[in-house]
Amino acid sequence: MAQPVMKKEALPPYCKGCGHLHVARSLSQALERLGLGPQRVALVSDIGCVGLVDSLFLTHTIHTLHGRSTAVATGIELADSLLGSSEIKTVVMIGDGGATIGLLHLVEAARMNVDITVLLHNNFLYGMTGGQHSALTPLEFLTSTTRSGNFIPPMDLCTILGAAGAGFLARALATDTALADLVAQAIAHQGFSLVEIFGLCTGYATRYNERLTMATLKADLHTRGILLGIMKKEVRPAFAELYRSHAPSLPLPPPPIPHRFDHTLASPLRLILAGSAGEGVQSAAYLLTVAAALSGLWSAQKNDNPVTVGTGFSTSELTLSPEPIGFTGVERPDAVIVTSREGMDRVSAQAHAVGGEGVLLVDSSLPVPSSSGRVIRKAFRQAAPTMPSLAAVAAFLRVRPLFPLDALIEAVRGWGRGGDRAFRAVEAGAAL
Amino acid sequence: MDQDSHCEIQIVSGAEMIVRGAINAGVRFYAGYPITPASGIYAGMMAALPGHGGVAVGASDEISALSYCVGASLRGAKAMTATSGPGFSLMAETIGYALMTETPVVIVLAQRLGPATGAATQNAEGDLLLAEFSVSGGYALPVFCPTCPKDAYEITVRTVNCAEALRTPAILLTEKEVTMTYETVDLHTLPRLDIVDRPRFSDGRPYLTYGYEDLCSIPPFSPVGGPRKVTVTGSTHDRAGELRKDEPEVLGVLRHLHAKVAERSEELSVVSEDWQDGAETLVVSYGVTDRAARFAVREARRQGKRVSHLTCFSLFPLPERALSNAAAGVERVVVPEENIQGLYRRQLTGVLGEVPYVGVNKVGTLITPEEILREIR
Numbered sequence: 001m002a003q004p005v006m007k008k009e010a011l012p013p014y015c016k017g018c019g020h021l022h023v024a025r026s027l028s029q030a031l032e033r034l035g036l037g038p039q040r041v042a043l044v045s046d047i048g049c050v051g052l053v054d055s056l057f058l059t060h061t062i063h064t065l066h067g068r069s070t071a072v073a074t075g076i077e078l079a080d081s082l083l084g085s086s087e088i089k090t091v092v093m094i095g096d097g098g099a100t101i102g103l104l105h106l107v108e109a110a111r112m113n114v115d116i117t118v119l120l121h122n123n124f125l126y127g128m129t130g131g132q133h134s135a136l137t138p139l140e141f142l143t144s145t146t147r148s149g150n151f152i153p154p155m156d157l158c159t160i161l162g163a164a165g166a167g168f169l170a171r172a173l174a175t176d177t178a179l180a181d182l183v184a185q186a187i188a189h190q191g192f193s194l195v196e197i198f199g200l201c202t203g204y205a206t207r208y209n210e211r212l213t214m215a216t217l218k219a220d221l222h223t224r225g226i227l228l229g230i231m232k233k234e235v236r237p238a239f240a241e242l243y244r245s246h247a248p249s250l251p252l253p254p255p256p257i258p259h260r261f262d263h264t265l266a267s268p269l270r271l272i273l274a275g276s277a278g279e280g281v282q283s284a285a286y287l288l289t290v291a292a293a294l295s296g297l298w299s300a301q302k303n304d305n306p307v308t309v310g311t312g313f314s315t316s317e318l319t320l321s322p323e324p325i326g327f328t329g330v331e332r333p334d335a336v337i338v339t340s341r342e343g344m345d346r347v348s349a350q351a352h353a354v355g356g357e358g359v360l361l362v363d364s365s366l367p368v369p370s371s372s373g374r375v376i377r378k379a380f381r382q383a384a385p386t387m388p389s390l391a392a393v394a395a396f397l398r399v400r401p402l403f404p405l406d407a408l409i410e411a412v413r414g415w416g417r418g419g420d421r422a423f424r425a426v427e428a429g430a431a432l
Numbered sequence: 433m434d435q436d437s438h439c440e441i442q443i444v445s446g447a448e449m450i451v452r453g454a455i456n457a458g459v460r461f462y463a464g465y466p467i468t469p470a471s472g473i474y475a476g477m478m479a480a481l482p483g484h485g486g487v488a489v490g491a492s493d494e495i496s497a498l499s500y501c502v503g504a505s506l507r508g509a510k511a512m513t514a515t516s517g518p519g520f521s522l523m524a525e526t527i528g529y530a531l532m533t534e535t536p537v538v539i540v541l542a543q544r545l546g547p548a549t550g551a552a553t554q555n556a557e558g559d560l561l562l563a564e565f566s567v568s569g570g571y572a573l574p575v576f577c578p579t580c581p582k583d584a585y586e587i588t589v590r591t592v593n594c595a596e597a598l599r600t601p602a603i604l605l606t607e608k609e610v611t612m613t614y615e616t617v618d619l620h621t622l623p624r625l626d627i628v629d630r631p632r633f634s635d636g637r638p639y640l641t642y643g644y645e646d647l648c649s650i651p652p653f654s655p656v657g658g659p660r661k662v663t664v665t666g667s668t669h670d671r672a673g674e675l676r677k678d679e680p681e682v683l684g685v686l687r688h689l690h691a692k693v694a695e696r697s698e699e700l701s702v703v704s705e706d707w708q709d710g711a712e713t714l715v716v717s718y719g720v721t722d723r724a725a726r727f728a729v730r731e732a733r734r735q736g737k738r739v740s741h742l743t744c745f746s747l748f749p750l751p752e753r754a755l756s757n758a759a760a761g762v763e764r765v766v767v768p769e770e771n772i773q774g775l776y777r778r779q780l781t782g783v784l785g786e787v788p789y790v791g792v793n794k795v796g797t798l799i800t801p802e803e804i805l806r807e808i809r
Binding site for chain 2 (some may be wrong): 059064065105256
């Protein structure tokens with residue numbers, strides 16, 4: 001004998017004849033038929049009169065923000081199935097409002113095939129706030145905000161969610177004697193399920209629309225071609241199953257960087273690499289920091305690029321230091337390495353700021369920048385067309401041997417990307 | 433650098449250190465939506481969390497992401513998401529819901545220049561007040577803030593611990609210059625920290641979802657799906673979690689929501705104090721700007737100036753005792769921040785007493801040590 005899931009003595013907070021109470025009782029019967037005790041059910045209710053069903057149930061009840069019931073239910077179910085052992089069933093009680101504000105959550109839950117059951121209480125308007133029209137209001141329907149009749153056709157949730165991949169979709173009337181059974185089927189379905197349940201709002205809908213009764217509602221649905229019963233019943237793997245079979249295994253932690261080489265830095269060196277997106281500027285900078293670490297130096301690397309990422313300028317500001325680094329800003333760089341026009345345009349002010357002791361390494365295709373630093377122009381773009389920055393970094397190490405070129409080669413080897421081209425870029429740059 | 437067998441040198445970003453801290457703190461549920469400069473955290477969790485037995489999912493939007501986290505936390509999981517200003521704005525209502533329902537959850541807010549879309553790839557420190565005051569009623573929310581990739585590890589662990597211990601949403605406020613900066617870190621020197629779990633209900637008395645003993649105490653948690661009925665609502669409620677309008681118990685619950693965090697400012701305080709006897713100036717700093725401040729303070733002392741420095745890793749609740757101690761006897765307080773309005777500086781009124789304070793404020797580039805040094809007289 002299943003434990004009761006509804007409070008015996010609770011006073012329903014509903015108007016007489018309200019559809020919500022029928023749905024609540026049908027859910028209660030369905031849960032008892034499925035042998036689900038109150039501890040094994042999470043009832044997530046949205047905002048509106050529908051949300052007040054939580055006061056009637058002995059199950060876990062979670063009354064959420066407007067529209068977010070399905071999203072919170074998704075989180076509960078994901079944790080239950082993937083961090084636990086699927087101990088509970090999660091049921092959502094949602095109305096016109098929640099289904100509209102939270103339409104995306106419904107679509108996503110259907111698409112992901114999250115194992116939750118949504119009971120959509122469609123009473124054609126927003127009851128709690130005073131009978132305003134909703135996205136589910138039929139044409140010509142009278143509400144407090146469609147006094148001369150609604151003129152925008154309603155959306156069909158079942159069709160929308162069917163297209164999103166929902167596996168179990170059904171429609172019923174709140175007063176159907178078979179509703180409890182239908183709800184039980186929906187709950188038992190593995191994966192996302194939704195039952196759209198048409199009911200009467202006796203506070204507003206029937207007052208505005210005098211003809212409206214369960215009988216005229218049924219006839220009306222028939223006229224509109226909205227079929228009652230199970231619309232779709234397809235089983236496909238639920239999200240939890242798909243997740244488990246596709247989850248990546250733990251990535252191997254990268255090996256620590258050993259101290260292999262000696263450096264010659266007595267104080268911090270600040271440099272800027274500038275070029276164009278897609279030319280490995282930020283990778284070259286990264287490789288320089290790894291080479292630095294292999295040589296016992298600390299580093300900080302900050303990158304910049306426009307929002308477009310794949311086009312436009314690409315810069316890296318680096319600090320290399322024999323001591324841990326404090327401030328990471330590079331205002332007065334000791335070196336500026338520029339391999340493209342876009343890069344030059346971006347860092348022209350910093351290039352100008354390079355002092356007498358500093359060096360500017362610039363691709364020979366670019367105009368000579370005005371600067372007090374030592375300007376060295378080399379054909380990086382020619383020497384390594386796909387990785388001119390890396391070639392330039394290798395050339396820089398010849399000009400300022402912070403550590404052996406071998407450290408950079410070792411960094412490229414450990415990187416494991418860029419293939420042969422990366423080694424050749426280093427070789428070519430060093431040879432310039 | 434003195435590398436030996438007791439070193440573990442890596443080049444890591446702030447995002448990677450936040451991921452490491454979260455996983456080590458026991459986070460096992462992550463739901464995310466990409467946004468610069470937080471996307472590295474999302475990608476890192478997606479790659480690493482499953483291997484640790486956790487769940488990381490992509491959401492269709494930030495409201496979904498945080499809502500999934502709230503649901504997972506109600507079911508008992510330590511949950512986290514990460515975003516930037518625009519995404520955080522979308523999450524505001526749900527943060528209020530987590531606060532109202534005493535649901536532990538961590539939101540990483542990686543700042544970028546705003547307002548609105550702003551500049552995705554540009555740093556700023558302008559979301560401090562967005563982080564603390566987005567919830568209706570101004571209820572206290574813990575906000576923590578690292579200064580660099582290395583301390584992002586520890587601060588992340590502390591933020592997760594705080595969310596759990598206090599059954600509250602907690603914000604890890606950070607920025608592009610931390611999440612997307614790569615630095616050499618000796619992982620071997622990362623602190624070993626205790627991991628804190630939410631207090632669990634275990635005694636035989638009838639369970640109340642929010643059964644706190646005193647206003648400041650934390651109600652023991654029982655998961656949705658556990659053996660005791662859990663009653664959760666975003667509406668005002670009594671200690672049982674039942675919706676009530678304005679009875680005394682309801683008003684008590686509201687005061688409890690604030691008190692349990694606000695009264696713990698000392699316990700939650702995470703600061704670094706660098707005092708100099710006879711200091712005439714105090715520099716108060718946070719975030720990446722703290723690094724320029726340290727530089728400036730060192731240089732100022734070299735020049736013979738007397739200056740103290742307080743680094744705030746916990747921004748809210750205001751670390752009042754540390755602030756008023758630090759300001760005692762100084763003639764001037766300098767608060768550098770990478771925002772135009774001087775957001776944290778304005779919060780310090782009342783804590784610093786009559787001491788005049790001045791800001792170093794700009795956006796667009798990092799605040800430099802020189803700019804701070806100029807204000808240290």
